[in-house]
Amino acid sequence: AQSVTQPDIHITVSEGASLELRCNYSYGATPYLFWYVQSPGQGLQLLLKYFSGDTLVQGIKGFEAEFKRSQSSFNLRKPSVHWSDAAEYFCAVVHGSSNTGKLIFGQGTTLQVKP
């Protein structure tokens, strides 16, 4: 079955430090991949998406992600974290066997930023 794994449940980084959040997917064909961010009590906001083409994609708020087919990964990165980046981050893939576009999410990574 198709799945998304985010190995790190909780990550703490210092403000100004670099960040990498890991995401691995299980899917045979070329996946459609997304990263969403959720602040406490809020809905999900799209950070970036990968459909095809350049494997390094740029998103909002200074985030980027790299699609690596050989590793089945789509890791999210940011060179310098700001305190406002503290939130929960979800990696997701469009379910490939239906044409509904429904998303399969990972369990999320909670990011804490130390001053």
Add this chain to the structure above:
Amino acid sequence: DTGVSQDPRHKITKRGQNVTFRCDPISEHNRLYWYRQTLGQGPEFLTYFQNEAQLEKSRLLSDRFSAERPKGSFSTLEIQRTEQGDSAMYLCASSGGVYNEQFFGPGTRLTVL
């Protein structure tokens, strides 16, 4: 365009009661999704509408759950005879195409006592 809205934002109910949530998608979006998110987990797909037609339902959606999207505009999600296990955040999302970005509403947090 005011985004996806959901009402109410919070609902506390007693076990056995019925509850109904409303979602207003972005007006030009023909696709609407409901997801459920429990604490510490990612959202899980519940059901999908294309215009007014409900085209897919998850096995998570027991017969106590029903969803509608009359006239292809707003949608409602009803839970009958609520159970404590129904406590969760219910998220609605809409999009303009199968691989288009899904825009999420703020969610309705349900607490069943």
